[in-house]
Amino acid sequence: MVEITDLYKSFGKNKVLNGINLNINKGGIFAVLGPNGSGKTTIIKSILGMVIPDSGSIKVFETSVKKNSEYRHKIDYLPQIANFPSNLKVSELIKMIKDLRGQTNADQDLIKTFKIEPFLNKKLGTLSGGTKQKVNIVLTFMFDSPIIILDEPTTGLDPISLIRLKELIHAERAKGKTILITSHIMSFVEEVADEIVFILEGKIYFKGSISELKNKTQEQDFEHAIANILTENHA
Amino acid sequence: MKIYFSIIIFIISTWLVSAGTLTICESGCDFKSIQKAIDQSKSGDTLYIKSGFYKESNIVIYKKSLHIIGEEGAVIDTQYKGYGFSVEATDIVIKNLKIKNIKVSYTKEYAAILLFKSYDFVIENITVENAFFGFLIQKSKDGKVHNNTISGEGSAEADSGNAIHLWHCENVTITNNDVRRMRDGIYLEFGSNSYISNNYSTENLRYGLHFMFSNDNIYENNVFEANGAGVAVMFSKKIKMYNNVFKKNWGTASYGILLKEINDAELKHNRFENNTIGINADGTNRITYTENTFENNGYAIKVHGACYDNIYSRNNFLYNSFDLSYAGNLNSNEFENNYWSNYTGYDLDKDGIGDVPYRPVKLFSYLVNRTPESIVLLRSLFIDIIDFSEKVSPVFTPENLIDNKPLMTKATW
Amino acid sequence: MLKILKYSFFDLMRSSWSYVYFAFYLLLGIVLLFLNNDLSKAVITLMNVIIVLVPLIGTVFGVMYYYNSKEFTELLLAQPLKRSSIFLGQYLGVAISLSMSLILGLGLPFIAYGLFKSSAIWDFSLLLITGVFLTFIFCALAFNIALSNENKIKGFGYAILMWLFLAIIYDGLFLMSLILFEDYPLDKLSLVGTMLNPIDLSRTLILLKLDISALLGYTGAVFKQFFGTSFGLIISFLMLSIWVILPVLRIVFKSRKKDF
Numbered sequence: 001m002v003e004i005t006d007l008y009k010s011f012g013k014n015k016v017l018n019g020i021n022l023n024i025n026k027g028g029i030f031a032v033l034g035p036n037g038s039g040k041t042t043i044i045k046s047i048l049g050m051v052i053p054d055s056g057s058i059k060v061f062e063t064s065v066k067k068n069s070e071y072r073h074k075i076d077y078l079p080q081i082a083n084f085p086s087n088l089k090v091s092e093l094i095k096m097i098k099d100l101r102g103q104t105n106a107d108q109d110l111i112k113t114f115k116i117e118p119f120l121n122k123k124l125g126t127l128s129g130g131t132k133q134k135v136n137i138v139l140t141f142m143f144d145s146p147i148i149i150l151d152e153p154t155t156g157l158d159p160i161s162l163i164r165l166k167e168l169i170h171a172e173r174a175k176g177k178t179i180l181i182t183s184h185i186m187s188f189v190e191e192v193a194d195e196i197v198f199i200l201e202g203k204i205y206f207k208g209s210i211s212e213l214k215n216k217t218q219e220q221d222f223e224h225a226i227a228n229i230l231t232e233n234h235a
Numbered sequence: 236m237k238i239y240f241s242i243i244i245f246i247i248s249t250w251l252v253s254a255g256t257l258t259i260c261e262s263g264c265d266f267k268s269i270q271k272a273i274d275q276s277k278s279g280d281t282l283y284i285k286s287g288f289y290k291e292s293n294i295v296i297y298k299k300s301l302h303i304i305g306e307e308g309a310v311i312d313t314q315y316k317g318y319g320f321s322v323e324a325t326d327i328v329i330k331n332l333k334i335k336n337i338k339v340s341y342t343k344e345y346a347a348i349l350l351f352k353s354y355d356f357v358i359e360n361i362t363v364e365n366a367f368f369g370f371l372i373q374k375s376k377d378g379k380v381h382n383n384t385i386s387g388e389g390s391a392e393a394d395s396g397n398a399i400h401l402w403h404c405e406n407v408t409i410t411n412n413d414v415r416r417m418r419d420g421i422y423l424e425f426g427s428n429s430y431i432s433n434n435y436s437t438e439n440l441r442y443g444l445h446f447m448f449s450n451d452n453i454y455e456n457n458v459f460e461a462n463g464a465g466v467a468v469m470f471s472k473k474i475k476m477y478n479n480v481f482k483k484n485w486g487t488a489s490y491g492i493l494l495k496e497i498n499d500a501e502l503k504h505n506r507f508e509n510n511t512i513g514i515n516a517d518g519t520n521r522i523t524y525t526e527n528t529f530e531n532n533g534y535a536i537k538v539h540g541a542c543y544d545n546i547y548s549r550n551n552f553l554y555n556s557f558d559l560s561y562a563g564n565l566n567s568n569e570f571e572n573n574y575w576s577n578y579t580g581y582d583l584d585k586d587g588i589g590d591v592p593y594r595p596v597k598l599f600s601y602l603v604n605r606t607p608e609s610i611v612l613l614r615s616l617f618i619d620i621i622d623f624s625e626k627v628s629p630v631f632t633p634e635n636l637i638d639n640k641p642l643m644t645k646a647t648w
Numbered sequence: 649m650l651k652i653l654k655y656s657f658f659d660l661m662r663s664s665w666s667y668v669y670f671a672f673y674l675l676l677g678i679v680l681l682f683l684n685n686d687l688s689k690a691v692i693t694l695m696n697v698i699i700v701l702v703p704l705i706g707t708v709f710g711v712m713y714y715y716n717s718k719e720f721t722e723l724l725l726a727q728p729l730k731r732s733s734i735f736l737g738q739y740l741g742v743a744i745s746l747s748m749s750l751i752l753g754l755g756l757p758f759i760a761y762g763l764f765k766s767s768a769i770w771d772f773s774l775l776l777i778t779g780v781f782l783t784f785i786f787c788a789l790a791f792n793i794a795l796s797n798e799n800k801i802k803g804f805g806y807a808i809l810m811w812l813f814l815a816i817i818y819d820g821l822f823l824m825s826l827i828l829f830e831d832y833p834l835d836k837l838s839l840v841g842t843m844l845n846p847i848d849l850s851r852t853l854i855l856l857k858l859d860i861s862a863l864l865g866y867t868g869a870v871f872k873q874f875f876g877t878s879f880g881l882i883i884s885f886l887m888l889s890i891w892v893i894l895p896v897l898r899i900v901f902k903s904r905k906k907d908f
Contacts (some may be wrong), residue, residue: 011907022804050725051907069730077726085655085720087662100727139723485864511865533862555686556862576689602823607866608834609826611842612857616700617819 001025001147001178007012007056016042018202027176031189034199035230044149048077078140080151086125089137093124097139107142113164114138123162130156133195141168148172148179154188156162166192190222262283263358272296276301284309293315296324305332312336319347330359337367339394346371358383368396374404381411387417397422409434420559423449432456442467455479467493474500482508490515502527512537525549526648534560548572549646558611559595570595574642582643594643596632598625649733656741666749666852669705671752681761686767691775695854698779704811704846704894705785706746711789715800722908735903743787748781771857778850781888785846788895795902814847828841837869853884
C-alpha cells in the first residue's frame with residue numbers, strides 16, 4: 001500500500017532522512033517512533049507530498065506521489081497542530097472539507113461521539129486546544145479512506161475522548177485499513193500498535209512487533225525498551 | 236432761378252453719380268469682372284457682387300473709396316495666382332465675401348486682402364479659405380476687422396502666413412474673428428491703440444496672438460487654444476489683457492502666454508488651463524497679475540531673470556504640476572493673497588488668510604530644470620520628502636519667495 | 649482553485665482587518681470629498697495615498713495572511729488538491745478582498761458625491777484600476793517573500809523593506825543616477841527605470857492623466873511618443889500586467905518545490 005524506497009531528504013545542512021526503505025503492504029496499526037528530530041514527521045509529510053524528497057521514491061497503491069495529488073483521496077491525515085482559519089465556524093469548516101474532498105455522512109456520528117455539537121456554530125478561533133483537536137479528529141475520520149495517518153492524535157484530549165479515539169482506531173483497523181501513528185505517549189502506542197517502526201538518525205532502526213522489540217532489547221517494559229535503544233545509540 | 240435749378244440738378248446728378256451702384260454677376264448684369272467694375276467705378280460707389288464664382292486675383296483698388304459687398308454665395312477664387320484684393324484707399328468697406336486659394340510664396344506675402352495706407356476701413360464677414368496670409372494691413376489706421384473666419388492649411392511655419400497681420404497700424408479694432416491653422420492667428424507689429432476682443436484663435440502653427448513693439452493695446456475675451464506656442468507679447472508697453480482664455484498649448488516651447496521685455500502691463504481675470512507653461516515671463520517690469528486662474532498647467536508661471544516689480548495677487552493656482560519656477564533673485568516681485576490648491580496650512584483666526592506662509596517654488600522644479608528627464612519622478616513620495624525638507628529649511632529656493640498671506644478659499648470676482 | 653479562492657475570500661471578508669481597511673478608505677473618501685468639496689483636489693490627494701499606501705497594505709496583508717494561515721495551508725496540502733491551486737486560491741482571495749475593500753471604500757463616498765455626473769470619473773476609474781493592479785502586484789510579491797522565508801519576523805522585515813525600497817529608496821537612487829548621468833541622453837533610461845518599479849509605473853499612469861501638460865514640456869522623441877500618444881498608456885498597462893504575472897508564476901513555481 002505504501003512503498004518507500006531510498007528516501008533522502010535534508011533541510012539545509014541538516015540531513016533528516018538518510019535512505020529510508022519502508023514497505024507496508026497489509027492492514028494494521030503502525031507506530032512510527034523515534035526521538036525528536038529523527039524524521040518521523042518528515043516521513044509522514046513525504047508520503048503526503050508536503051515535503052518534496054531529495055531522492056528516492058514513494059508509491060501509494062502503486063502510483064508515485066510525485067507531482068500527483070489525486071492519490072490523497074486514499075489518505076486521511078490528522079495534522080500535528082491543528083490551526084484552522086479563525087473566522088470560520090466549525091460547521092463551515094466541516095462543510096468546506098467535504099466540499100473539497102467529497103460528500104460523506106460519517107461526520108454526524110463522529111460529532112456525536114466527540115460531543116462537539118455545542119461548538120458547531122462557534123468560530124474556530126474561540127475554541128480550546130482540546131476541542132480543536134476533536135474537530136481535527138472528526139475531519140480526519142469522516143472519510144472512509146484505506147490509509148489513515150495520525151500525527152500526535154492524543155494532544156490535548158480528555159480521557160473520555162482518548163478512549164473514544166482508541167475505539168475509533170480499533171474500529172478502523174477492523175475494516176482492514178492501514179493506520180500510521182506517531183506519538184510520544186508510549187502507553188498509547190503500546191496499547192494500539194501492531195507494529196513499531198523505529199527511526200533513528202534518518203534511518204529505520206527497527207521494524208517489527210512490540211514483542212520482537214522487547215526481545216531485541218531484552219527489556220520487559222516497552223518504555224524501557226525504547227529508552228534502551230536511545231541510550232545505547234547515544235552512548 | 237435757372238442757375239439755382241441747374242445747381243440743384245448738378246448736385247443731384249453728382250450725388251447720383253458719386254453714390255452709384257454697380258452690380259457684378261456671372262451673367263446678365265453690368266459686369267462680369269470685379270476688376271472691371273472697380274475700374275469703371277467712382278469714389279463713393281457701392282459694388283454688389285452677386286452670388287457666384289469669380290476666378291479673379293490681384294484685384295486692385297487704388298485711391299477710390301468703395302464699398303464692396305457680396306451677396307451670400309459670392310466666392311472669389313484667386314486660383315493661387317496672387318492677392319485677392321490689393322487696396323490703397325480711404326473709407327473702404329469689404330464685406331460678405333468668401334475668398335479662397337491664396338498663393339503661397341516664400342518671397343511675397345500674398346494675402347486675401349492687402350490694405351496699404353488705408354484709413355477708415357472695414358473688413359467684415361469675410362471667409363478666407365486656404366489662406367497664405369489672411370488680411371495684411373500695413374501703415375493703415377482707424378479700421379475695423381470684424382466677424383471674419385480665416386483658415387489655412389500650412390504645415391510648416393515657412394509655408395504659412397498670418398491670419399490678421401498688422402504692420403505699423405494704429406487704432407484698429409479686431410473683434411469676433413475666428414482664425415485657425417495659420418502661422419500666427421493675429422500679429423501686431425508696431426501697432427498701437429488697438430482693441431482686440433472676442434476672437435477665437437486655434438491650431439495656429441506659431442502664436443495664437445503675437446505682439447511686437449506694439450504699445451497701448453487692449454485685448455480681452457479672446458480664446459487661444461492649442462496653438463503651437465501659445466501667445467507671445469514681446470517688446471511692448473502698456474498692454475492690457477483681460478478675460479482671455481489660454482488653453483491646451485502643449486509642447487516643448489509652448490506656453491499660454493510668453494511675456495518678453497514687457498513693461499507696465501496688466502493681466503486680469505485671464506484663465507490659463509492645461510498649458511505646458513501658463514505664463515513664461517522674461518524681462519518683465521511693473522506688471523500686475525490680478526485675479527487670474529491657473530489650472531492644470533505644467534508650470535503655472537515660469538519666471539526667468541530680469542523681472543522687477545511684478546505683483547501677483549488674488550490669483551488662483553489650481554492643481555498645476557508646478558505653481559512657479561523661478562530663476563534669479565526675488566527682485567522686488569511680490570506674491571500676495573493668492574489661492575494655492577497645494578497649500579496645506581491652516582487658518583486659526585478664521586480671517587480667510589492662512590496663518591502659515593506658502594512657498595510656491597519647489598525644490599523639485601529646480602531639479603527638473605537641471606535634469607529634465609527627472610520629470611518622470613513627479614509626485615513620487617521621495618520627491619515629496621525632499622520638497623518638504625526644502626520647505627522646512629530652504630537651501631536652493633529663494634528664502635523670501637513667499638506668499639505671506641495665502642488665501643484659504645479660491646479668490647472670486 | 650476556485651473553491652480555495654472562495655473560502656479564503658469569505659474568510660477574509662469576515663476578518664475585522666478587511667473592515668478596518670474598508671473603513672479607512674471610506675473615511676478617507678468622505679473626508680476628502682465632503683470636507684474639501686473639491687473633486688479634482690480629492691483625486692490628486694487620493695492618488696498620493698493610493699500610490700504609497702495600497703502597496704504597503706497589500707504587502708503587510710499578504711505576508712500576514714500567508715503566515716497566519718500556515719497551518720490551514722498544511723491541512724489543505726494533505727487534501728487531494730494541487731499545490732498551485734491552493735496558493736493561487738489563497739493569493740487571489742487576499743488580493744480580491746483587498747481590492748473590494750478599496751473599490752467599495754473609495755467608490756461609495758464618490759458615488760454619493762455624484763461622481764457619475766462629474767468629468768473626474770475617468771481620473772477616478774484610472775485611480776481605482778491602478779489601485780487594484782498595485783494590490784495584486786504587492787500581494788503577489790508578499791506571498792513570494794513569505795514562501796521564501798520560514799521565519800515570520802524575517803519575512804515581515806523583508807516585506808516592509810521591499811515596500812520601503814520600491815516606494816521611496818528606489819526613486820532616490822533613480823534621481824541620483826539621473827543627475828549623475830545628466831550629460832547623456834536620459835529619456836530611455838528614465839522610462840526604463842520607471843517600468844522596473846510598479847509604484848513608479850502606476851504613478852506614471854496617473855501622471856499621464858493629471859500632469860500631461862508638464863510632461864509634454866520636454867524634448868526627446870522617446871518622451872514625446874511615450875507621453876504624447878496612447879503608447880504610454882498601453883505600455884504601462886502591459887508592464888503592470890507583467891508585474892502581476894511574474895510574481896504569480898514564481899508563487900506557482902516556488903510552491904511546487906517547497907516543503908511544509
